[in-house]
Amino acid sequence: MxxxxxxxxxxPAALVDLDRVDANLRRVAAYTRQHGLRWRPHTKTHKTPELARLQLAAGAQGVTVATVREAEVMATVCDDVLLAYPPVGEDRLTRLMALPPQVRLTVALDSGEALGMLDRAARMAGRTVGVLVELDLGMRRVGVQSPEDAIALAGNVAFGSGLEYRGITFYAGHLRLPQEKLGSAMREQSERLATFIEALTDSGLRPGTVSGGSTPTLWRSHDVTGLTEIRPGINIFNDRNxxxxxxxxxxxxxxxxxxxxxxxxxxxxxxxxxxxxxxxxxxxxxxxxxxxxxxxxxxxxxxxxxxxxxxxxxxxxxxxxxxxxxxxxxxxxxxxxxxxxxxxxxxxxxxxxxxxxxxxxxx
Amino acid sequence: MxxxxxxxxxxPAALVDLDRVDANLRRVAAYTRQHGLRWRPHTKTHKTPELARLQLAAGAQGVTVATVREAEVMATVCDDVLLAYPPVGEDRLTRLMALPPQVRLTVALDSGEALGMLDRAARMAGRTVGVLVELDLGMRRVGVQSPEDAIALAGNVAFGSGLEYRGITFYAGHLRLPQEKLGSAMREQSERLATFIEALTDSGLRPGTVSGGSTPTLWRSHDVTGLTEIRPGINIFNDRNxxxxxxxxxxxxxxxxxxxxxxxxxxxxxxxxxxxxxxxxxxxxxxxxxxxxxxxxxxxxxxxxxxxxxxxxxxxxxxxxxxxxxxxxxxxxxxxxxxxxxxxxxxxxxxxxxxxxxxxxxx
The missing domain is CATH 2.40.37.20 (D-serine dehydratase-like domain)
Known part of the structure; x- marks a missing residue:
């Protein structure tokens, strides 16, 4: 040293205190174990395969990425990758399909257009790609707006021959509240989520994966009924926010x-x-x-x-x-x-x- | 094509319309010729030596940079470089002194500490470095606050054996007004600048170079009495601001x-x-x-x-x-x-x- x-x-230079990283990873690993949640950290925070490896060693079951570049890099250290971003565009699809064949790839999307393009690309590549239907639970950025839209899209996924319907996903990036005020917002979110889960289940489209979670809401993830997986990113480093x-x-x-x-x-x-x-x-x-x-x-x-x-x-x-x-x-x-x-x-x-x-x- | x-x-991908770049450079070249101003574009906007070369071909007399990295890159296409940033720190100074010997280097600074470090580095490298004393004309970011401070610092530069006092510089980044409201702000700035120029001249420290200018104030640069040089950066590309x-x-x-x-x-x-x-x-x-x-x-x-x-x-x-x-x-x-x-x-x-x-x- x-x-x-x-x-x-x-x-200026970017510094990472690895002792604190270790402690942060131990804490979230213990939390997810305690509450029976899968942990799929968002690697956009560090963009560094060595740090993804630390997360996997600490108990993460897979990784989340936002870009194809992140998918390509993280695929070198992890065989279970969720692209939490609509895979729109020829270039994105071509490169996604070229990921190593052993990578279990799941993609979040919210439109029939994105679904159609992905299905075509998957069939041409002879690859099975998992799909999570993205829900808007109040952030108003991406995601289907209603249980009816979720059912329509999930139904189409189930019919796509290159695709596999794996469940639903959402991101509550708008919940930026002090921990003591978070409880009621999380319960409200949980209720909204329940309407989607119920409607899908009633239509024979029960979501195997229900993926959510951010760093601000991390320690109240267990308040969201039905959640199976969380994707905190910032938690490995934390920040002033x-x-x-x-x-x-x-x-x-x-x-x-x-x-x-x-x-x-x-x-x-x-x-x-x-x-x-x-x-x-x-x-x-x-x-x-x-x-x-x-x-x-x-x-x-x-x-x-x-x-x-x-x-x-x-x-x-x-x-x-x-x-x-x-x-x-x-x-x-x-x-x-x-x-x-x-x-x-x-x-x-x-x-x-x-x-x-x-x-x-x-x- | x-x-x-x-x-x-x-x-996403960054696009540059070279036809518009050509027209933007022609316009500023004509303006500076018309008003007898030297043109030293800030290359931080494009960070690309090929575009600096276009600026020089269009009539720029030198370039401005904000970092040592920019200085290193722009020195490959231009022999007259102004570092408009305090050269504080061993690493900055070592790399600055290692620029090719034919580069006429000028540095802006506002403190005795920065001056002392630069003088020491220049003497050790056997290099003459020009200095512009940085003035604060109202932005409240960097720059000496009073004519007395400017005289003290310029006097110390003149005594530094590795240094050469070349004048004064300022940046009016706070003047972000519509063109029709800019006139009075520019005149106020001109008056404030005049107090510095007069005081320095009275002390035998007449500034040979008076360097200012930004893109928002570009077309009113001729309202600033005594200005010899402008450093617009954004103008090559322009933007929504x-x-x-x-x-x-x-x-x-x-x-x-x-x-x-x-x-x-x-x-x-x-x-x-x-x-x-x-x-x-x-x-x-x-x-x-x-x-x-x-x-x-x-x-x-x-x-x-x-x-x-x-x-x-x-x-x-x-x-x-x-x-x-x-x-x-x-x-x-x-x-x-x-x-x-x-x-x-x-x-x-x-x-x-x-x-x-x-x-x-x-x-």
Whole structure:
């Protein structure tokens, strides 16, 4: 291990505390075991096959991906891949069908068009592809709107000769509430989900898999009746947004961006070299105009971002950094920040302990 | 040229209309000639040496960069490089000093600490580095706050044996006004700048270079008395923000992101596969919650962004896209979007005509 390396490396740089990663994975593994849920982490957060391998070793039963590129990379370490994204377009389908034959592939979709294209591609490739019908349970992004639409689509899947109907999926990305307020929202979601499950079951289309789950709702997943599988992504790293809704504590944040203070001329402020190009310009769940906080000094907020500048607000601290001082920032949204870097630098007991290339970026 | 390639390529993809680029460069070249201004475009917008070469061929006298990586890449096509960023940190300085010896290097800085480090590095490398003292004219990001601070810093530069005092620089990124309201803001800025120029001149530190300029203020640069050089970046491509303040017209937008419609289940909305990972989540200058508009259909706005989803608001159009349809989005902020892609696909007369690798990303 190389303590000084953190002082010498080019900033901004993405850091991952592997001790915290281990603890985060143990915690979610224990939770899913306790509640009889399957765990299929979303790998878009880290985009790194070595970290998917850690999740599988900790008890994950498969992985979730958002892009074909992520599927291609994660297929090198896992034989059970869910593409939680409509597989629309020739290029997507061609590359999906070219995944290694031993990969059990499941795809989420919400339209007859996507279904038709996938069925044709699967038949031409001589491949069986599982399908989950995507439901909209209130996020209003993708997903069928009614139990009737779900039945129609699931029925068509069951008739598609290259396809296998495996169940339903949803994403409650709109539930960004403090843990104490989450209970009633989760029960409401559970009731809405039940209408879909009942209608499908009554039509002979009982969903074998009911897949949901996000990091903010992670620890209340057992409130959703009928859920069989969860797909938290951010949980491996956590971030300021996860802290803000109580889904983790500050000392469970495993991801940070190492930065250097480059200017202190404006009173009450220090400028670091981690801007939107390193942290990602993502609003907070519970505030606006704040993009991150210092690791170990959460009262120091990143209040403004240009591409190469992060503005630290010093109004709540007596700390006055010097030009050249190094700091670590926990961004609001870890996934979006990771996507901006080529490399994850790994820490063990606080010291540099290696690096992983972030190989599943792009599309 | 290959018309069909646009229909087949993986989406999202970054497109550059080279005919529009040519016209944009001709327009700014004519403006700077007319007003006797030097033109040093900021290459952070495109991060692509081939496009810097086009700018130089059109009449640019040098380039501006924000990172050492950009300096390294642009030094392969240009011998006059301004690093408009404080060169703080060992790694930055070591790599800067390793730029090819024929590169005339100038650096902007605002602190004695940055100055001391740079002087030491320059002397050790046996290199002369030019310095521009960075002023804060109201943006409150970086820059010395008063004429007295500017004199103190410029005086120290003049005494640094590895350095050469070349003048002053500022960035008015806070002036994001419609062209018709820009006049008085520019005059105010001009007056504030004059106090710095006068004080420096009275102290025997007359700035040879006075460098400013952004795309929103580009066409009023001649209102700023004493300005010798402008550094617009976005102007080569333009974007929705540049349109929103009247710095360009829609048909001067040369950059767009090709995307595929992947879902239309939510009424009044269509989902495309260009999300924050392709467009960048940057608020508009003149509105919030909007992240881009369709090329050729500016009434269709991108109203929500997840990492892989862009939500098109169909409330102002009778157009109803089908799943699989391809569209082109002009993002709010071109630079931030370009930084998310590996490749710029080039168009001539609307058809695919080649591609450039975006090689100056990262740090």
């Amino acid at each position: 190389d303590v000084d390396r953190l002082d010498m490396m080019t900033t 996860a802290v803000s809704v109580g889904a983790c504590a500050w000392d469970e944040c495993a991801y940070s961006v190492l930065a250097t203070v480059v200017s202190t001329t404006v009173p009450g402020q220090a400028v670091i070299d981690a801007g939107s190009k390193a942290l990602a310009k993502e609003e907070g769940f519970t505030d606006t105009g704040v993009y991150g906080a210092l690791l170990g000094k959460p009262e120091v907020l990143v209040r403004g971002l240009s591409e190469e500048h992060g503005l630290l607000d010093l109004s709540n601290t007596s700390w006055r950094p010097y030009v050249g001082e190094r700091v670590r920032v926990v961004p609001n949204h870890a996934c979006a920040s990771v996507n901006l870097h080529d490399t994850l630098h790994l820490l063990r007991q606080g010291a540099w302990a290696g690096q992983y290339a972030i190989t599943a970026r792009g599309w | 290959d018309v069909d390639r646009l229909d087949m390529m993986t989406t 540049a349109v929103s303040v009247g710095a360009c017209a829609w048909d001067e937008c040369a950059y767009s992101v090709l995307a595929t419609v992947v879902s239309t289940t939510v009424p009044g909305q269509a989902v495309i596969d260009a999300g924050s990972k392709a467009l960048a989540k940057e608020e508009g200058f003149t509105d919030t919650g909007v992240y881009g508009a369709l090329l050729g259909k500016p009434e269709v706005l991108v109203r929500g962004l997840s990492e892989e989803h862009g939500l098109l608001d169909l409330s102002n159009t009778s157009w109803r896209p089908y799943v699989g349809e391809r569209v082109r989005v002009v993002p709010n902020h071109a630079c931030a979007s370009v930084n998310l892609h590996d490749t710029l696909h080039l168009l001539r007369q609307g058809a695919w005509a080649g591609q450039y690798a975006i090689t100056a990303r990262g740090w």
